[in-house]
Amino acid sequence: MGVAPAVGVAASLCCVGACALALYLYRILWLAPERVRRALRRQGIRGPPPSFPYGNLADMRQAAAAAKRTRDAGDVVHDYRSAVFPFYEKWRNEYGPVFTYSVGNMVFLHASDPAVVRDVCLSVSPDELGKSSYMKVTHHPLFGDGILKSNGDAWARQRKLIAPEFFPEKVKGMVDLMVDSARALVRSWEARVAGTDGGVLELTVDDDLRAYSGDVISRTCFGSSYVKGKRIFAMIRELQKTVSRPNLLAEMTGFRFLPTRSNSEAWRLNRRVRRLILDVVRESGEADGGNNLLNAMLRSGQAEAGVGVAAAEDFVVDNCKNIYFAGYETTAVTAAWCMMLLALHPEWQRRVRDEAREALAGGAAPDLSSLQKMKQLTMVIHETLRLYPAGSVVSRQALRELTLGGVRVPGGVNIYVPVSTVHLDAELWGSDAREFDPERFAARPQLHSYLPFGAGARTCLGQGFAMAELKVLLSLLLFRFEAALSPDYLHSPVLRLTVEPEHGVRLVLRSVRPDGSS
Numbered sequence: 214m215g216v217a218p219a220v221g222v223a224a225s226l227c228c229v230g231a232c233a234l235a236l237y238l239y240r241i242l243w244l245a246p247e248r249v250r251r252a253l254r255r256q257g258i259r260g261p262p263p264s265f266p267y268g269n270l271a272d273m274r275q276a277a278a279a280a281k282r283t284r285d286a287g288d289v290v291h292d293y294r295s296a297v298f299p300f301y302e303k304w305r306n307e308y309g310p311v312f313t314y315s316v317g318n319m320v321f322l323h324a325s326d327p328a329v330v331r332d333v334c335l336s337v338s339p340d341e342l343g344k345s346s347y348m349k350v351t352h353h354p355l356f357g358d359g360i361l362k363s364n365g366d367a368w369a370r371q372r373k374l375i376a377p378e379f380f381p382e383k384v385k386g387m388v389d390l391m392v393d394s395a396r397a398l399v400r401s402w403e404a405r406v407a408g409t410d411g412g413v414l415e416l417t418v419d420d421d422l423r424a425y426s427g428d429v430i431s432r433t434c435f436g437s438s439y440v441k442g443k444r445i446f447a448m449i450r451e452l453q454k455t456v457s458r459p460n461l462l463a464e465m466t467g468f469r470f471l472p473t474r475s476n477s478e479a480w481r482l483n484r485r486v487r488r489l490i491l492d493v494v495r496e497s498g499e500a501d502g503g504n505n506l507l508n509a510m511l512r513s514g515q516a517e518a519g520v521g522v523a524a525a526e527d528f529v530v531d532n533c534k535n536i537y538f539a540g541y542e543t544t545a546v547t548a549a550w551c552m553m554l555l556a557l558h559p560e561w562q563r564r565v566r567d568e569a570r571e572a573l574a575g576g577a578a579p580d581l582s583s584l585q586k587m588k589q590l591t592m593v594i595h596e597t598l599r600l601y602p603a604g605s606v607v608s609r610q611a612l613r614e615l616t617l618g619g620v621r622v623p624g625g626v627n628i629y630v631p632v633s634t635v636h637l638d639a640e641l642w643g644s645d646a647r648e649f650d651p652e653r654f655a656a657r658p659q660l661h662s663y664l665p666f667g668a669g670a671r672t673c674l675g676q677g678f679a680m681a682e683l684k685v686l687l688s689l690l691l692f693r694f695e696a697a698l699s700p701d702y703l704h705s706p707v708l709r710l711t712v713e714p715e716h717g718v719r720l721v722l723r724s725v726r727p728d729g730s731s
Contacts, residue, residue, distance in 0.1 A: 268315030
């Protein structure tokens, strides 16, 4: 007789617990974000109606699938937004330049309005805008708590430690490494061209450009252990591919700790990457006295008061992964887009080649001084970054309630500034905004109209390094080769954290002599 009441009590407790859990989830997944959406609606900011519990995630998936079915790779059209971001384009056309949408319980403010973008760019207080917690959750295995995704005091401390490693004087000392790596690529292409019938080589350049970028950043980060460093970066690229896959649970709930198949694979790769990084840092420290970027960062981290060895190692590992993404992947992709655009516009290719010949007369190696004189090349790189920015969005999170462009943004809201939309705005760039015209960079653009290196206090620390790396590579390649687009080139930008050529950039190369003859 005593069993039945006990079972009844247990059932009642389970029922109460289930109801409490359901109410908690309803409050977290619906009521809390609905209060934020209501506050934005009162200001006239609308968006697609969300559904419980996914928000607008299903709409986004459906729009992406439809765009993939209908997209036509072929003609070179620089406005790829409807193919890569179809849901944003649909909502922007329907709701205007500032709209809201939701992913699970996370509320997003998507803003391309110049006034909002300007205020995001002008925000320098670390307690106002930080990096999006959504991006930190979905991409944590790739970025960890490194400088690209950290906030507040942690971000300020890391920036203070890392910034000196990218000052102009430090970059000046890295140019020789860049030249060595670029010349190795030039020699490789020269040998391949010489081995063809007619001296014409057709190739997909992306892997070679990644090899160059990987060589530069590996030598910079790992010093004498750069060969092992390249292995690490190859593994981080695999981690990037894993993190780029759709992860419904993380996107909807913000949870990254459940042992899903995708999470388990990311954790496994992450453990291997961490172990290899620390092994190589120790080896290179013994071999060359620690005269490399990561050992310098390790010393800076250990020198901080109150920071133990484990915390210093976390700092190095996370920022090694951050440097991979910021200094390897994005530079290689930008170089590929740049080569595509120069192949498509031979008049600009000639201008850049003539400038390189003048700056590097007599076979002189590029240095920081000669790179600074390459104005035509600088304009071409900036125009490439305008049309094909390495970062597709500037993502921020309101760390407290604040006003941006007249919009009162509740604390916790994720703010997305679509860089490609800002860069193609005809009101900012003119009626030819979708065309390739480097001359537009003869004058400095407005602060809030050009965002390839981010915005505000979190502008990319390594932009001077990246520009030097691109200039060294492109000046030496164009000094020795003439490039044309292959008839087999398929223009199909695709988002893999960065917007990159889905099928690679396929070119036809011919060697040219210093006097300009083939």
